[in-house]
Amino acid sequence: MPARLLASDDLMATMDDGVFRQITNVACLPGIVEHALCMPDGHWGYGFPIGGVAAFDLDSGIISPGGIGFDINCGMRLLRTNLTESQVRPRLEELMTRLFEAVPSGVGTRGFVRLDDRRFEEAAVGGAPWCVAEGFGTRADLAHMEEQGRLEAADPSGLSPRSIQRGRDQLGTLGSGNHYLEVQVVRPENVYDQAAARALGFDLENQVAVMLHCGSRGFGHQVGTDYLKIFQTAMKRYGLRTPDRELACAPFRSPEGQLYFGAMAAAANSAFANRQVITHQIRQAFCETFDTDLEELGLELVYDVAHNIAKVEEHVVNGVRRKLLVHRKGATRSFGKSQADVPEAYRALGQPVIVGGSMETGSFLLLGSDDSQVQNFGSTLHGSGRTMSRVAARKRIRGDKLQRDMHHRGIVVKTASLSGLAEEAGFAYKNINEVVDVVHDLGISRKVIRFEPIGNVKG
Amino acid sequence: MAGTYRFIEDGAQADVAFTAEADSLTSLLEICGEATFAAMTDTKLVKPVERHTVTVQADALEDLLFDWLSELIFLKDTEEFVASRFRVRCPDKPSFHLQALVEGEAIDRRRHQMNVDVKAATYHEMDIHQENGRWFAKVVLDV
Numbered sequence: 001m002p003a004r005l006l007a008s009d010d011l012m013a014t015m016d017d018g019v020f021r022q023i024t025n026v027a028c029l030p031g032i033v034e035h036a037l038c039m040p041d042g043h044w045g046y047g048f049p050i051g052g053v054a055a056f057d058l059d060s061g062i063i064s065p066g067g068i069g070f071d072i073n074c075g076m077r078l079l080r081t082n083l084t085e086s087q088v089r090p091r092l093e094e095l096m097t098r099l100f101e102a103v104p105s106g107v108g109t110r111g112f113v114r115l116d117d118r119r120f121e122e123a124a125v126g127g128a129p130w131c132v133a134e135g136f137g138t139r140a141d142l143a144h145m146e147e148q149g150r151l152e153a154a155d156p157s158g159l160s161p162r163s164i165q166r167g168r169d170q171l172g173t174l175g176s177g178n179h180y181l182e183v184q185v186v187r188p189e190n191v192y193d194q195a196a197a198r199a200l201g202f203d204l205e206n207q208v209a210v211m212l213h214c215g216s217r218g219f220g221h222q223v224g225t226d227y228l229k230i231f232q233t234a235m236k237r238y239g240l241r242t243p244d245r246e247l248a249c250a251p252f253r254s255p256e257g258q259l260y261f262g263a264m265a266a267a268a269n270s271a272f273a274n275r276q277v278i279t280h281q282i283r284q285a286f287c288e289t290f291d292t293d294l295e296e297l298g299l300e301l302v303y304d305v306a307h308n309i310a311k312v313e314e315h316v317v318n319g320v321r322r323k324l325l326v327h328r329k330g331a332t333r334s335f336g337k338s339q340a341d342v343p344e345a346y347r348a349l350g351q352p353v354i355v356g357g358s359m360e361t362g363s364f365l366l367l368g369s370d371d372s373q374v375q376n377f378g379s380t381l382h383g384s385g386r387t388m389s390r391v392a393a394r395k396r397i398r399g400d401k402l403q404r405d406m407h408h409r410g411i412v413v414k415t416a417s418l419s420g421l422a423e424e425a426g427f428a429y430k431n432i433n434e435v436v437d438v439v440h441d442l443g444i445s446r447k448v449i450r451f452e453p454i455g456n457v458k459g
Numbered sequence: 460m461a462g463t464y465r466f467i468e469d470g471a472q473a474d475v476a477f478t479a480e481a482d483s484l485t486s487l488l489e490i491c492g493e494a495t496f497a498a499m500t501d502t503k504l505v506k507p508v509e510r511h512t513v514t515v516q517a518d519a520l521e522d523l524l525f526d527w528l529s530e531l532i533f534l535k536d537t538e539e540f541v542a543s544r545f546r547v548r549c550p551d552k553p554s555f556h557l558q559a560l561v562e563g564e565a566i567d568r569r570r571h572q573m574n575v576d577v578k579a580a581t582y583h584e585m586d587i588h589q590e591n592g593r594w595f596a597k598v599v600l601d602v
Contacts (some may be wrong), residue, residue, distance in 0.1 A: 017474070041471055043473065044472060044473075046581050046582075046583045047583075050473065056579040070578060105529070106572040106576065107541075107566065107576040108501050108535060108536065108540075108576070110539070128492035165537050166533060175576060176576035176602070177575055177576065177578075178473070217538040218578065221578045221579045242555055244582075244583075245521075245585075246514070246583050309542060328501055386472045387472070389468040389472050390475060391466050391468045392468050399477070416573060417572075417573050417574050417575065418572075419572075419574045419575075420573075420575045423575065452556060
């Protein structure tokens with residue numbers, strides 16, 4: 001099948017050769033339908049490129065951990081507050097300190113929720129609804145998440161004891177790398193669609209929002225590592241060959257494929273649960289800082305989307321509606337208003353798409369369109385995409401200098417690692433405006449708001 | 460450890476890659492273990508006061524290296540442990556059977572400057588081979 005890359009001329013020129021090789025490999029996988037896709041934020045990944053999307057026939061197609069990523073259901077969550085920048089600024093330093101303390105970040109951290117193996121498995125299968133039942137969040141939260149925060153396919157029978165051991169203590173932790181928790185502002189000049197912004201609850205001048213980027217932590221990574229090994233053995237049995245070991249796969253209908261699908265869905269649910277517990281912590285930190293309650297503060301969920309996942313979805317191919325296994329790796333679902341899984345509240349708008357930018361440049365809220373359904377299996381971009389290695393970024397700026405520079409520009413940064421901070425500098429990423437313009441101009445998802453950071457907890 | 464490692468810029472824009480070389484396979488595995496922890500923290504500040512044993516069985520060199528590093532990452536997450544000293548034995552017949560003593564300590568954020576978290580070993584561009592009596596490896600770590 002063909003490979004299709006979505007990019008402007010300038011973005012295409014900055015894409016590394018690995019993207020072209022990897023998306024070509026994806027297009028050759030068994031059972032792929034129509035075309036392999038790479039989003040404009042695409043860059044070199046493992047197996048699939050980051051930004052890769054591919055749909056497979058359920059009977060003749062495969063499932064591949066390399067098409068989902070190690071950090072299963074790494075995703076974005078957006079909360080809106082009833083506060084404005086002028087109310088938050090005087091207490092910003094205190095707020096960021098409380099958030100930094102409430103949400104553990106960095107290497108080898110434990111969350112405050114203490115679970116034994118059996119209870120962690122329950123949380124992993126139960127996802128965000130499990131958290132709400134435990135007192136972390138409200139039922140209204142669940143109505144504003146992809147899949148209401150729980151994939152029904154979750155099945156613990158394919159989980160190794162090691163994956164449970166690795167994940168057990170990490171619920172409610174941010175992780176490291178490019179994961180973050182940001183306090184952001186909606187400035188009037190950054191609202192592209194007033195009516196849609198208002199319908200999404202952004203109707204105050206300089207309204208404050210909170211954005212979260214994290215995933216399934218060590219649990220998801222162990223599931224990915226386990227099945228990378230299992231599939232390499234299984235491939236011999238099924239006569240499958242791939243040009244890259246990171247593209248290890250199994251027929252979707254095979255016992256191994258089904259076990260991975262169930263385990264992957266459990267890891268995805270653990271990521272929904274992780275973001276839900278962190279949301280609880282964010283709300284507590286705001287209540288303590290501003291000495292008031294949630295009724296006054298807001299902090300309602302706008303939406304929560306996965307950008308490393310595989311799901312069975314219905315799409316129209318050559319005029320025929322078919323069930324397909326859609327892999328999205330560094331790509332976000334972008335359903336239009338006609339789709340059943342779009343929450344009731346957004347049926348007149350389309351599904352919210354949350355796009356994380358670098359911590360210096362800002363992030364976007366977009367809306368999905370029915371056009372993305374036709375062109376891209378209902379998929380769009382997920383972030384801005386790196387253009388510089390971590391080693392190179394660290395050589396260019398010191399973490400403490402970047403922290404001071406950002407402070408001068410009014411952005412308070414709290415981090416567990418100054419060298420990790422330097423690696424996430426804005427210059428290491430593509431220009432997010434240019435990347436987002438590609439999907440906006442193609443009609444795949446349309447711009448509503450750009451958020452500017454004023455506070456950042458960096459993992 | 461009779462070997463060296465170097466973090467490199469190519470091969471993993473979003474992640475961490477290193478090359479390593481040593482005078483024997485066991486030294487190479489030790490130095491790759493050290494590089495994995497060095498990606499996360501300054502290993503010079505890690506005292507070898509706590510010991511763990513690691514065993515790995517593998518048929519191929521790449522699997523041996525992948526499984527060895529995966530075990531170390533597992534230890535880091537489950538024990539909140541960082542290592543600075545590695546003693547590897549690895550009889551290679553009929554298959555590779557690695558036995559290692561790994562020394563380090565529990566993560567202490569006041570003393571250990573933590574960098575980025577290594578979450579998985581990968582086969583991406585992985586290389587491990589012997590040439591003119593020396594051993595070489597290239598590894599990309601997912602962070």
